[in-house]
Amino acid sequence: MSQAAEALGDIRISEDGGWRELALSGALTVRTLGRLQPELEALSPADTRIDLAGVDRIDTAGAWAIAKLQQRLSEAGSRSELQGAAEAHAQLLETVRTSLPDIMPETVRPKSWNDRLEALGRRIASAGVFAAEMSGYLGIFLARLGRSLFHPREFRLTALVHHCQEVGLRAVPIVSLMAFLIGVVLAFQGSAQLRQFGAEVFVVDLIAISILRELGILLTAIIVAGRTASAFTAAIGSMKMREEIDAMRTLGIDPAMALFVPRILALLLMLPILGLIANVMGLLGGGIMSWIELGISPAMFTTRLVQDTAISHLVVGMVKAPVFALIIGIVGCHAGMKVGSNAESLGRMTSSAVVTAIFAVIVTDAMFSVFFAQIGY
């Protein structure tokens, strides 16, 4: 390496009439300091003459080491002198000395039980605040939606169409594939179990009820939560990070009207459609698999499907779609607005939006199940 000469930083110590002579030579730089600093720190306090005549390179790190040594010696009541420093080196030393930070020792208090209790309390309180903010965002969304009925000029139709495409159309392939495979799995597993009772034909009911009532819409909502909640948070969050939201406010544009309404409304319109597509694809997958596996012909599958499956199953499934859409949209927008001014918080809020949205969707689905079971629908 061309900087091999730099490795030659050296210290020689000698005694001269009560003064200790410290002769430094070679390069005194950040690269040699790791080796030299322990030697300098090991010096006991004594009157010291620091000879820099042999030094051919010095940088701020080297100057810092010398300044620090002198500071330490003077604090211990010893004298120190510099000699033989080139003018530029002396100037550098002076610059470093004037900006030497006076570091005070920090006192770290150990965590007490009180602190832990306080932290727990804060977390519970913040969960309450989160719930309140969610309902606040729902309120803002509904209020702005209502406002746009009376002031249709403020409504952003282009943005709505754009988000419908992003949220709805772009998600069709993944949602269809997912639902198709779920139908296949249900038919396959169902036929293996039902064959033991000779009740293969009930696999149609199994597929129809589980897909229409639960799985179609739930799994669609989960995929959309992963795709869209994160996209909302990232888009709104990066605008928040770069003060674009603040700029909107100063320009008299309402961020809720411009950003939340088109996004959440697009989800509200698209999620039922995606759920319907998922239902169709799930039934298709189940039908094909039961034809291959059990020899239930498509005609027979359709007949049983139409005869034995009450319309209520589809209704129960589709009723949940707008609720899931609202949850996903509000969680995504809320998390976006919570992004701070650094990149890390953007990443953290994006992943937290996905987790929160999926969790909330599943909890809501469970509540729906209990509700419909209670009313016997």
Next chain:
Amino acid sequence: MDKEAIISLRGIRNQFGRHVVHENLDLDVWPGEVLGVVGGSGTGKSVLLRTIVGLRRPQAGSIEMFGIDALNASEEQRIAIDRRNGVMFQDGALFSSLTVRENVEVPLRVIPDLGTELREALADLKISMSGLPWKAGDNYPSELSGGMRKRAGLARALALDPEIVFLDEPTAGLDPIGASDFDTLIKGLSRQLGLTVFLVTHDLDTLHATCDRIAVLAEKRVLVTGTMSEMLEVDHPWVHEYFHGPRARAAIEAKDRTD
């Protein structure tokens, strides 16, 4: 000049699509000098800086840094060049998830035998040398003002005592006192460390106070280079306007008063 140029650009062409920013641009930077680069908006000052530090590959031309052909350098050579460079971006470009001290420590981490305490102490020194209160080391970049972020960016650029620092508009957005402190700091470091400074600026006071030589970017190339007094003699309309405008006169008067 008998010295070897530390950076030499020959025939650089930069273009974005069909928009040519630089055409046949030549520039030499001499060791130990403070070179100020000026030019109107859109003349590609920042593009030039990005080209030299290797963030952008020019469409044509050659770049020689420290005697190495930077455009055809091997990966190790490129890393070696980068270690000898320090760059301060316009808004500091600090890592937002690290505190200021950790930001300054990042370049220091490449030196293997530097202990944690030593590294922190050196980072604190750089922070305080760049004119920040050293307590600022514990803050995150988002908690600092724009001017403080610039200083923290400088502290990081200087962490390894590089041979060249590239400063992109270092005094833009600073208050006059802060800006003139910054000028003094740059001038002082350049003298004491033999630091070469490549300075993109619009600040005429900074040009007067710190720059040994000025390069004017216009007409897609480096139109002229020279000292401040030489600049005043150039009769290209833009250069004349720039160095003889009302702001330039005020800067010259200010300079004369301090001298």
